Amino acid sequence: MTPRLILITVVCLAVGIFAGRWVPASLFPGWLALPVILSFFAAWRVRWGLWIAAVTVGLFTFGVHQWQQQPTLDTFVDKSVTLLGQVSEDPSGTSFILQLKEVDGKPVDEKAIVYAKTTPHYGDLLAFRATLEKPSPPRNPGGFDAYSYYTRQGINYSVSTDQYKTISHDDRGLRGRLLLPLRHRLLDVIRQNFKPEHAALVSGIVLGVEDDLDPEVKETFREMGVIHILVVSGSNISLLILPLLAILKKFRVETRKRYLFAIALIVLYGALAGGGPSVTRACTMTVIWCLSRLLSRQSDRLTSWALSGGILLLFDPFLLDNIGFQLTFLLTLALLVVPPHIERLLISLVPTPTNPEKKVWKVAHEPIRKLLNAFFLTVLAELISTPLVLIIGHVFTPLSLLANLYILPLIAVLLPTAAVSILLGLVHPALATIPAQITSWGLHLMVNPLTYASHRGWLVRHFEAPSPAWLWLYYGSWLLFFLKRTQKFALPAIACLLILGITWRTFSPQNLRITFLDVGQGDSILLELPNHQTWLVDGGGIPGFQHTTYDPGARVVVPALAAKGIDDIDTLVLTHADEDHVRGVAAALQTFRVHQLLVSDLTTDKPFYQNLLQEARRRQIPIKQVHAGQSLTPEPDLNISILNPPREPYVGTRSDSNANCIVFSLSYGKRNFLFTGDLEGEVEANLLPKLSHVDVLKVAHHGSGHSSTDPFLQKTTPAHAILSVGAHNSYGHPASATLERLRLSNAHIWRTDLQGAIVCETDGQNLDMYSWLVREYYPTYPPAAIGGGGTQLDRR
Secondary structure, three states: OOHHHHHHHHHHHHHHHHHHOOOOHHHHHHHOOHHHHHHHHHHHOHHHHHHHHHHHHHHHHHHHHHHHOOOOOHHHOOOEEEEEEEEOOOOEOOEEEEEEEEEOOEEEEEEEEEEEOOOOOOOEEEEEEEEOEOOOOOOOOOOOOHHHHHHOOOOOEEEEEOOOEEEEEOOOOHHHHHHHHHHHHHHHHHHHHOOHHHHHHHHHHHHOOOOOOOHHHHHHHHHOOOHHHHOOOHHHHHHHHHHHHHHHHHOOOOHHHHHHHHHHHHHHHHHHOOOOHHHHHHHHHHHHHHHHHHOOOOOOHHHHHHHHHHHHHHHOHHHHHOHHHHHHHHHHHHHHHOHHHHHHHHHHHOOOOOOOOOHHHHHHHHHHHHHHHHHHHHHHHHHHHHHHHHHHOOEEOOHHHHHHHHHHHHHHHHHHHHHHHHHHHHHOHHHHHHHHHHHHHHHHHHHHHHHHHHHOOOOOEEOOOOOHHHHHHHHHHHHHHHOHHHHHHHHHHHHHHHHHHHHHHHHOOOOEEEEEOOOOOOOOEEEEOOOOOEEEEOOOOOOHHHOOOOOHHHHHHHHHHHHOOOOEEOEEEEOOOOHHHHOOHHHHHHHOEEOOEEEOOOOOOOHHHHHHHHHHHHOOOOEEEOOOOOEEEEEOOEEEEEEEOOOOOOOOOOOHHHHOOOEEEEEEOOEEEEEOOOOOHHHHHHHHHHOOOOOEEEOHHHHOOOOOOHHHHHHHOOOEEEEOOOOOOOOOOOOHHHHHHHHHOOOEEEEHHHHOOEEEEEOOOOEEEEEOOOOEEEEEOOHHHHOOOOOOOEEO
């Protein structure tokens, strides 16, 4: 079998797996016979038969995994049940994977992700009572898709519990008795020989363990484009194995024993590092290389690449959708195929000196060539990896090129030195002192410049994730570049696609888009105007007296804006000083450039609010206090009218802060929106003369029973009512009386606690609305289009 035949066969396998998602599961039993039938094709014409068989095997493999991972406990979802299960993975933090054995006494075979306040041990058999749930899809733009992440691993359920009972412990097997104890021992040695901040980095660089890593440091690595050094890959293995082979050769260990020992060590290292896609790919390729040396044959790197991918996909076809899998294999392919082209370019740019009199050039040309080679390879890696990284990270800086050029030589020293310190530490801590100190100095040299650049935000920009169509075109163009006959067409296509991807959001036309973010019990509204201005109304937040570390600003608002490629907030509106509206704004101020701040009050004595204003002044952000009667026109056909607070603030109301909050209307073309903050019902009457029909009403004060009175709803006659409210909140929001009044007003009710973020999009005529969590879609057409008004429902 030729090397390219293996490569094409694995590609056909991937095509079959990709096509498997469109084959109905009901056809699965018939697939069992297909490989047998296709074997006749293989006998008739080997190559075509083999490739067709590979496609069918891909279909079959995907179908088997899909069938095996179908959920079987959906009848218990949202019910309190008694669970019995065993911890099947090494717990990370306060979450762990539980292999369920019984649910309410019924034998089952399912997996669940469990969130608990304490961490059990691998192999513990646990019993507890809790509510069985499904992992949540993303509730907001830029949110974590727990549903896809876990279900692709065969984990169909999630559970939260405060306590559990440990029934027994069973860690029998190679993993429980050897791999995990050895992994924990290595981590203990690392913690013993390094300071906590350095121990976390060494654990990540050597073993790919990020549990103890400071979130701020991890964010710095992500922003500067060097997060990949915390993932075990081929460079890690080569930096560990090649010196080892050289040492064994120096001690005259025979070739067979050298490479057999290296293979055993590679397999062990891959298991200790977690066995992820990049680890498995690197280990498989290295093992194949070692085997070729053992057999005294030249290994084909593309064949090794294809075989490692094929092995992974056969064991888990869902990896084809995994960004990490795609990234490691595309990047490795590029680094295997493109270097010969770079070498030819370098020969023309830095020719070999022929004049013996030019001794300086003769000495310097080789280092210059190596430096340029490293530069071009780093640029190649950036071009290949950045589009996929933006799907999960949404942040990029051109400084990542310099950061990688700076870090990679350091890693070449740090990784072997750290490994030596760990091995010596296993013998005695004193032996590890010198290599551990050298490693710590290197970590200082690595982290400090990155932190300095990241904190100053130099050239750090957010980008919207590329569309699937753009990705197919972009990587398809790279495939054409890899093929010799089409290279001259590929480079212009790649350049055009890059320019289009970078400038599309800035110059493309867009509608008015309003997103009511799901920040729990609070408010945060994102307005994206047609001229690409960005307004943010409040930032959500949890009041300080609740003593929680969860920050909706950092966890919801910032990721949502970053996912949309937003770097600047043109206008930030603080409707009033309540912490459930402004506490999350702090994270937005730290992350984005704010050009203007609109507030209702400058004199309130609420400390967090005053701290925000002080931070805004320190950043030289203009602060404007607004009042009823003012209007703003950010662009033609779009008008914003301030309806509240009055020039003379209300006093003596049920809540003066709520009564004096900013209320404004927005009109664009024929569409009208009303944003009411936490307006109190007792002052709604003062706004009635200024109000008329609205298409979308942001319901005041999370649906409190003291707001949205009958006269107010009769005057505004909202077609859609948005309730920004937290699930199971302690305030009883939304009040049943308010919901009834909204129903009687014939408004369609949208709730962030039930549907996630709510999005309204309009061109000034048509109005489209959909929810982020429950994909419910309402196109609302202009009155002339539907003969007198109305709303048409189209459920997707």
